Amino acid sequence: MPQLNPEFFVSQLFWLAVFFTFLLVFLWRVSLPRIATVLEKRQNKIDENLSSAKELQEEAMEIEKKINDQINKAKLETDEKIKETINTLQEDVSSQLSLLDKDLEKKVSDAEKEILKSKDDQMKNINNEIANITKLTVGKITDIELSENELNKVIETHKGSFN
Template sequence: MPQLNPEFYISQLFWLAVFFSFLFIFLWKVSLPRIANVLEKRQNKINENLSTAKELQAQAQKIEKNINTQINNAKQETDDEIKKTILSLQEDVSLQLSSIDSELEKKISESELEIIKNRDDQLNKINDEIANITKLALSKVSDLNLSDNDIKDAIKSKGALN
């Protein structure tokens, strides 16, 4: 091959220039535009994905904010309902306690009156028995016959059970 003959450098330089010119034109017109196109598409895809990710992140933050607001509202509503229920139960309990207190007061006063009545009845019976015993004792010990009224008056004046 005469173009690769090392004796003549001019032919080698010529073919070198032709080959590099052809390589330069091929790269400039065919390969590099394709590579640039692929790089541009890749960069556009990356930018598009980044903008989509930012939009999705903004939407996620908005949804999270809405959810947190709804949770806080639900907590506030349940707290209000619990407070209302507690107040209602406290009112019911206080009403029941007051009715129970009034019933107990009534029963206590009735029992007190009954105890006083029974005590007075028993004291009267005891006084009557004392009068009978005194009358019997006086009739056995002496021949005095005193009336029941005189004996009861004497017992009352001496401080019998009253």
């Protein structure tokens, strides 16, 4: 077995020591710090990004809160405005209605007065007509000339029967 041949033991040990020491020192001083720097840099970057993401999230939450507040405020304001408008409209309507009512009442009372007046007029005319007709009729039938006083007297007495 060549492994047990001591001829090259020293040579192998010597070169092993040389190369392994070189490897150890090189990795220790050059390669590993480089990798460590990269890893650290990346970790820092990730941490940085995470913290900034957290900050942004907080900011976003604040903004959302502000928006909600404003929405609520706007809602309240609009509710108030709607109520106010409804109230003013109702007042308007009621005042208009009362005005209309008054107007109507006035018109109704005016009309009533007119009606009464025209009724009176008509009643007077009727009396005169009755008197005339009676005078004419009596004159034709009997040749009796009735005086105005007599006629009025008769009409007055019978007024209730045709009124």
